[in-house]
Amino acid sequence: MVKKYVISRGHGKYIRGAADILDEVNEAGRVVERVDVILKEAYDGDGYTYYDNTSRDQTTNLRAITNFHNSKVRDLDISVHFNAGQRNIGTGVEVLHYGSHTALAAKLSKSMAIALGLRDRGPKVRKDLYILKNMEKPTLLLEVCFVSHMEDAKAYHKNFEALCQAIAKFIANYLGYTKQKGTQSESTTKKVQGAIKTLVDNLNYYDAPRWDKPSGTVKKGTVLTVVGRKKVDGAYQYKTVSGTYVTAADKYVAFTKK
Ligand SMILES: [Zn+2]
Known part of the structure; x- marks a missing residue:
């Protein structure tokens, strides 16, 4: 039987988390949703998501989340949060755990930091957090980046897909999922002729169609000749004439047909 995960959004609809440039609850919800889809579609994974939309006070909220996790047969608990601090001071990725999962937390934190292109603050032990204390399976609490x-906000928006792919890959490795057969071949590279201009700085490129381990970054305003387009784990990338791949999201690149 396939091992399962529970991944939940930190805080709740009425018990909001941190909000500044990013809104923690909204973004944590997006991450939970996307990671779950990747695990079920790109991998042979299975698990549960949880979003608390009812609690009106923090105690109820923490109990609702923890009770949901503990009510499921699963092997890994993931709680998605975002960090907050003084404006433009704290930056980077952290993964919190109760004490015995340093290696796991370090591994996940590192791969998230690489995907986002942000500082890896690494694993942190937290004995005071209710959910880490009360969830009964290995639990990792993600602090994706600083709201x-x-x-951090820019890097998060720009690398959202890469981030979710990195989290999904970590969970898949831990629970023994494999990539669905046909995921790669099902999406052949469609011939496209044109050029893209990058709309943001430090846009990741990859030397193969993938979302992790970027090969480098390109500056804003760079024009690249495009020869193809390919769906990579559910989201499109352009193939450039030099054989590299970049996101095809129109938020980050402007495409002109030749
Ligand atoms: Zn939080």
Whole structure:
């Protein structure tokens, strides 16, 4: 039987988390949703998501989340949060755990940091957090990045897909999922002729169609000749004439047909 995960959004609809440049609850919800889809579609994974939309006070909220996790047969608990601090001071990725999962937390934190292109603050032990204390399976609490830092917000928006792919890959490795057969071949590279201009700085490129391990970054305003378009784990990338791949999201690149 396939091992399962529970992944939940931190805080709740009425018990909001941190809000500054990013809104923690909204973004954590997006991450939970996307990671779950990747695990079920790109991998042979299975699990549960949880979003608390009813609690009106923090105690009820923490109990509702924890009770949901503990009510499921699963092997891994993931709680998605965002960090907050003084405007434009704190930056980067952290993964919190109760004490015995340093290696796991370090591994996940590192791969999230690489995907986002942000500082890896690494694993942190937290004995005071209710959910880490009360969830009964290995639990990792993700602090994706800082809602209060402009660069974190930019990096998060720009690399959202890469981030979710990195989290999904970590969970898949831990629970023994494999990539669905046909995921790669099902999406052949469609011939496209044109050029893209990058709309943001430090846009990741990859030397193969993938979302992790970027090969480098390109500056804003760079024009690249495009020869193809390919769906990579559910989201499109352009193939450039030099054989590299970049996101095809029109938020980050402007495409002109030749
Ligand atoms: Zn939080």
